[in-house]
Amino acid sequence: MRTRPLKVALLGCGVVGSEVARIMTTHADDLAARIGAPVELVGVAVRRPDKVREGIDPDLVTTDATALVKRGDLDVVVEVIGGIEPARALITTAFEHGASVVSANKALIAQDGAALHAAADEHGRDLYYEAAVAGAIPLIRPLRESLAGDKVNRVLGIVNGTTNFILDKMDSTGAGYQEALDEATALGYAEADPTADVEGFDAAAKAAILAGIAFHTRVRLDDVHREGMTEVTAADFASAKEMGCTIKLLAICERAADGASVTARVHPAMIPLGHPLAGVRGAYNAVFVESDAAGQLMFYGPGAGGAPTASAVLGDIVAVCRNRLSGARGPGESAYAALPVSPMGEVVTRYHISLDVADKPGVLAQVATVFAEHGVSIDTVRQQGKDGEASLVVITHRASDAALGGTVEALRKLDTVRGVASIMRVEGE
Ligand code: NDP
Ligand code: HSE
Numbered sequence: 001m002r003t004r005p006l007k008v009a010l011l012g013c014g015v016v017g018s019e020v021a022r023i024m025t026t027h028a029d030d031l032a033a034r035i036g037a038p039v040e041l042v043g044v045a046v047r048r049p050d051k052v053r054e055g056i057d058p059d060l061v062t063t064d065a066t067a068l069v070k071r072g073d074l075d076v077v078v079e080v081i082g083g084i085e086p087a088r089a090l091i092t093t094a095f096e097h098g099a100s101v102v103s104a105n106k107a108l109i110a111q112d113g114a115a116l117h118a119a120a121d122e123h124g125r126d127l128y129y130e131a132a133v134a135g136a137i138p139l140i141r142p143l144r145e146s147l148a149g150d151k152v153n154r155v156l157g158i159v160n161g162t163t164n165f166i167l168d169k170m171d172s173t174g175a176g177y178q179e180a181l182d183e184a185t186a187l188g189y190a191e192a193d194p195t196a197d198v199e200g201f202d203a204a205a206k207a208a209i210l211a212g213i214a215f216h217t218r219v220r221l222d223d224v225h226r227e228g229m230t231e232v233t234a235a236d237f238a239s240a241k242e243m244g245c246t247i248k249l250l251a252i253c254e255r256a257a258d259g260a261s262v263t264a265r266v267h268p269a270m271i272p273l274g275h276p277l278a279g280v281r282g283a284y285n286a287v288f289v290e291s292d293a294a295g296q297l298m299f300y301g302p303g304a305g306g307a308p309t310a311s312a313v314l315g316d317i318v319a320v321c322r323n324r325l326s327g328a329r330g331p332g333e334s335a336y337a338a339l340p341v342s343p344m345g346e347v348v349t350r351y352h353i354s355l356d357v358a359d360k361p362g363v364l365a366q367v368a369t370v371f372a373e374h375g376v377s378i379d380t381v382r383q384q385g386k387d388g389e390a391s392l393v394v395i396t397h398r399a400s401d402a403a404l405g406g407t408v409e410a411l412r413k414l415d416t417v418r419g420v421a422s423i424m425r426v427e428g429e
Pocket of ligand 1: 011012013014015016017045046047048049051063065079080081082083086104105106107131132135303304305306309
């Protein structure tokens with residue numbers, strides 16, 4: 001074993017970074033044996049230098065992250081600051097000064113992954129980010145390496161722990177959205193500003209990364225259709241239950257049936273209770289991958305939290321260090337397929353539509369006509385009267401999102417339709 005240590009700098013020492021530092025220390029001997037050389041933490045960049053950080057040598061702490069990545073003797077820079085800047089500039093500078101980079105930053109990779117991969121290529125270094133999608137769950141490496149000889153057609157999953165906790169709470173206890181969010185906040189799952197989670201931005205970033213790797217195509221954050229879960233109500237859960245379903249915030253990346261394009265989307269959806277994703281409770285994540293040869297694979301585990309996320313970061317550190325010692329590089333960006341990303345209107349799925357209508361003769365026929373005029377075939381209709389009005393639940397066969405959108409627009413114009421209470425896609429059948 002080489003005795004000269006590989007030098008690692010840590011950018012950020014919060015929830016994830018503090019656990020990375022702890023595991024690097026407590027598992028130092030095993031890591032050295034697995035890598036073939038010891039690994040030394042030579043600097044820790046933070047914002048607040050005076051904060052007490054258990055297990056961190058205060059002499060290593062600096063607020064000058066730029067100077068740290070410019071040292072010139074670093075083997076690996078671990079970026080666990082988050083956000084776009086200064087993380088992007090620091091990673092680029094790290095490559096320029098000879099280091100490989102491990103990051104957990106899904107927002108940055110989803111937005112600028114292509115440019116960062118190009119910078120890594122230019123300087124002959126590695127860029128790894130297993131922790132950026134679904135925390136501890138190995139997903140990037142299986143897609144990029146284990147399935148490199150297969151053809152992935154679909155990636156469907158729960159990739160945000162906070163929203164899964166909230167939806168699970170609403171489903172299992174009948175709690176409203178705000179009540180469930182408050183509990184998620186109290187338990188430390190949701191951040192003070194939970195917007196990125198509940199509005200689907202976090203899941204959309206992960207979907208962009210997964211789709212890009214799965215389909216060997218650049219998929220940018222803007223290419224991902226995104227709907228949050230703040231509008232999901234207890235009534236939606238009641239409707240889902242009547243259908244034998246529950247509601248999950250899903251990230252869905254699909255290759256079109258003709259293979260000529262792909263789509264990526266994040267939105268709440270009903271899924272049958274018998275589907276394995278329906279049983280994913282609390283803040284856990286799970287991702288289904290469907291490919292030509294392997295068939296269906298499911299990846300399940302903790303998708304967030306300091307130690308679980310640090311596990312994925314450490315796996316990357318080991319891989320990058322091994323590459324450094326052998327003079328090799330890990331896989332870079334694979335975007336050779338360059339498939340077009342189709343708009344949401346072209347996505348085909350089933351829908352659950354809940355309407356408030358006047359309870360009088362001919363209304364059902366009027367509503368059915370609108371569906372027919374837009375080419376959307378109805379599977380089932382359920383009506384429940386309430387004081388001269390009625391609640392109408394329509395479940396469709398598969399139709400395009402554009403056709404469904406046109407249907408709903410026309411329904412809203414009918415005098416007899418008092419309101420469209422909810423529209424929910426039905427997946428996983
Ligand atoms: P935290 O907010 O807990 O930690 C951020 C760290 O970065 C803090 O140590 C902070 O310093 C430091 N920091 C902030 N700005 C700067 C700066 N300008 N220069 C130097 N240091 C700075 O974030 P997390 O650990 O939760 O997340 C880190 C990354 O990991 C993010 O990209 C996140 O998306 C990703 N991630 C997080 C998961 C989780 O469960 N938390 C799961 C999967 C991925 P200080 O301590 O002084 O405030
Ligand atoms: N906020 C994210 C979640 C953290 O709740 O899943 C992990 O990326």
